[in-house]
Amino acid sequence: MGAVACFFDEPCQRVSTALSEPDRAWLLNQAAFHLRALGRLSEAVGPMRAGLDGAVRLQDWKNAAVVASNLSELDLTLGLVSDALADAGRSVEYADRSGDAFQRLSKRTTLTDTLHQQGEREAALARFREAETMQAEFQPQYPLLYSLWGFRYCGLLLAGPERAAWRVWLARPDGRSGSVGPTRADLDEARSIASRGGMVLFMADCHLHRARLWRDRAELARARALIEHCGDWRRREELEDAERAAQTWPALEPSDRMEARLKSHLPSRTLVGAGLKPAPTTPRACASHRGGTHRLGVLDYNGGLANQLPEHRHAPSRLQSERGGRQVDHRLQPGRHQCRAGSADPAGRSGPAGQRVALSAGPGAG
Incomplete structure (x- = not known):
């Protein structure tokens, strides 16, 4: 990833104009591939879509089909089902334009898997049968879908x-x-x-x-x-x-207690922004200091991370506390990895907004 980044004027967004258009399209796809492999899925969407647009402009239909299929899979993983369906349809269109028999059948399984995820099982089943017919024509010695494409078909059949x-x-x-x-x-x-x-x-x-x-x-x-x-x-x-x-089922389960613990640790303004009703008691904070950064963490009922609050769309909130004779300003930052109570996250890992929140402040806070 570091080597690929050297060719970008803007990291993972704009490739150097000194390179040819085919090279720029290739580098965008490489950046997206590495970001996806690193688990930075939301960051991979932009360069992957830009790479797809470049392949379409060049009328490189085979690569366009591959990139559109990868983009559909990425959309699906991120929960963007409607986008995944649109990109899967484009992958089939580009595969047909390429005339490549393997691309034509494999990209149909991408579309069928997306239809399955959307709950359209009959349509997905018809598409899988079409793909398997094409497979038998492409490789008569292997008439059934296999590998990833067969796995997708089995997923539908076993539903x-x-x-x-x-x-x-x-x-x-x-x-x-x-x-x-x-x-x-x-x-x-x-x-x-x-x-x-x-x-x-x-x-x-x-x-x-x-x-x-x-x-x-x-x-x-x-x-x-x-x-x-x-x-x-x-x-x-x-x-x-x-x-x-x-x-x-019983009315009170462990996750209810997890929500109650969230309410006891986070300030009311944060809870309201996360779609939770604040508890009547005064919120408590558990701050920690490491590397000049103060962070607030919350433990769930298993001692893991309570990091699945809904998306926070409000302005950053603050929680004031005293530490070492001075005031600490804890600021809510959407998209930062949440640390355990009583410890800081040394890696400073990040992720998509709305999936995790971190409360941090002081020198070194993001």
Whole structure:
């Protein structure tokens, strides 16, 4: 990434005009590829779209199809389902213009996967069958879709059995069948990774899985909110099954306690901006100092990061406290990685606005 950045007049946005247009398009795609690999997904969208526009201007239809497909996958991961569908349609159009048999069939699976995520299973199934017919013509010795394209097809075919398995789970009197301790740890790790990268679709899946495994009403509400926001109706029936089962679930679950702890740590103005009703008690702050920077962190019920507040669209809020005989100004900064209570985030990691918030102030604050 460092080597590629040397050719940009503006980091990851504007390539040096001293280079030819084909070279500029290639460098934009390289920058987007590396940003995506680094987990900086939202930053990768701009250069990838600029690279696509360059390939279209050059009428390089094969590369345009590849970039449009990559952009669709990126959109989908970020929860931009309508954008993903539009870009997937463009990838099919450009693949057809290229005349490349492999690009034509593979890019159809990108479109079908997006249709599946949107809940249009019949349309997706028809498109997968079309792609598999093209596969049989392209490689008669391998008539079935395989690799990533076959994986996508299997994901659609297994949607029904997956729903049936979850319905059996939800029908159990205690909702469990053996130890789920390792499952909780795996889901916590998945949620942490998805949250850092702004992978909204995966975050919705994590919330839904947690809700069903531990009969957690708050997690179920978060799953619906994300699914509705993204237009990701692949799990519509599973979500509705869980909501029917939730009528018999206990009223207080761990995530409710997590929200209560959020309310006890964050100032009222911050809670209002995050869409939470402030608690009647006075907010408490837990500040830390490291490297000249003061930060406020909040622990969730697992001791992990309570970092999934809704997008904060208000002006930065301040929380005043006294430390070492001087006043500290804690400023809310959307898009910064949130640290644990009592410790600072030494890496200063960042992510998309709305996924994490950090309260920081003093020398060295971003």
